[in-house]
Amino acid sequence: MLPLDSIDIKYKISGRRIVLKNKTYLMGIDIGSTTIKAVTYDIYGNIISVGRKDTGNPEMIRENNLSVACWIPEKLWENVAECIRKSLEGIENSESVKGVAVSAFGVDGGPVDNNGKAIYPFISWQYLGTSEQMNLFLERISKTDTFLINGQVPWYACSVFRMMWIKKYRPDVYKKIFKWLLIQDYINCRLCGGFASDYSISSTTLILDQKKLSWSEEILGAAGIDEKILPPLKQSGEFLGGITDEASERTGLKENTPVIVGGHDNLCGSFAASGFTEGVLIDIGGTFESMILHTGGPELSEEFMRSNLISEASVMKNMHALYGFQYYSGCTEWIKSIMERSDNIGFWDYFKSNVNSHTKPGSGGLLFLPYLTGSYFPKDEKVTGAIFGITAETGRLELTRSLIEGLNFISKDLMNLIIKFSKGEIKLLRVIGGIAYNEFWMQNKSDILNLALEVPDIPEATSLGLAILAGMGSGIYKNPAEAIDTIKKSVKVFIPDKVNSEIYSSIYDNIYTDLSKTVWKISYDIKKFIK
Known part of the structure; x- marks a missing residue:
């Protein structure tokens, strides 16, 4: 943990903002399907400033008489750059930002050239037309065999089916692909010029082998996709590159500021909530509820596949995430x-x-x-x-x-499904996300699950997880344990009411x-x- 006397905590008021002087900052950039946020933190995990902008909706383009929902990559980049500039307004000097990390929602991305510039719009998960490619893929390799490699059941939006779609409908574009980058990897490339993807977000392509943590030759063969168009794989928290001259001009970040590999958004959020602690189940409540348990390896079995749970490489080294979700x-x-x-x-x-x-x-x-x-x-x-x-x-x-x-x-x-497959004991539920601030809901959840529940004071969990990764990659924190110990957020605890839990247990077992x-x-x- 950094000593307090190494940091100057003086501040001054500038308009409505508190501008802090001579501090060390970290930035987490969270690209959601509805909102983009660039959040600047001090090393204790306190939010200093936020740049926020609506992601906007995918645009419809015409291709071979098809209407295709696509993200316009240059617009995504400009929106991210604008959020970064807004966030930097809350600090006196961008040189104080010692690391940046990026996350995004999975599956969406597209082809770029060797300069990292997009050569075709990024097809959105909202476009259903890639079902054709999925069906062709499943004629060559079964759903079960795919799951036993990747840990996810194939669905139309998996990135590999967009690659197949481009190869069929735009072979001229496919021939020019240098790399296929997911959205967060594309933004990283625009920031520092580095081509890479992390294990967690790459899991959403359907191509990652969860046991080997490498691109699967078998899945690529069934898809007819060349491995050479896929980026190198890195561990979340690794150094990727420094902010380029061009990115510095667009964002306001200081040239050579370290860009650190981020991860899949929900897993970054669970990381911020100490989800890597044994016996702790993370519950993220927002548009969806996602329950995430970190384990020592992937869970790949036919029974697990039938449950519709997911096994995905974690942002934590040598760990996997086992999770499922429902629509809240x-x-x-x-x-x-x-x-x-x-x-x-x-x-x-x-x-x-x-x-x-x-x-x-x-x-x-x-x-x-x-x-x-x-x-x-x-x-x-x-x-x-x-x-x-x-x-x-x-x-x-x-x-x-x-x-x-x-x-x-x-x-x-x-939760019972996760316990069944993890073969471990859940000692604590830790809840983050918007729903965590509804106290009745939290107490009721504690009563029904008959489990102690914690709500840490983490209003922006994904971006905080990214800031921690940025701090690890830039040397601010030695390891995750030191980072969490340094940050230490206040926690509201909910203990199950014994009488209520007995009532709910009876309803669950005998009626529900x-x-x-x-x-x-x-x-x-x-x-x-x-x-």
């Missing part, structure tokens, strides 16, 4: 839309103020199975949601509470589990007779 946002937005009050009191404010005084565990006999967008483990979009036990006395509070209870029952399903199976069957029966 569709459920919460739906309940909010039908329960919104006509007065000026926000619905969630009303709910949090009244739920404990007006409702009890079990929501008065109401049970909500919130499969509003299908089931995720196993994956089945035909399964629909259901509400049982509704009466004339059921009100908005009971209905909303039952939705949260239902989502937390699914969280218990997911059987009812879920029944809903699956009824969902299929309904679709047979009602079109």
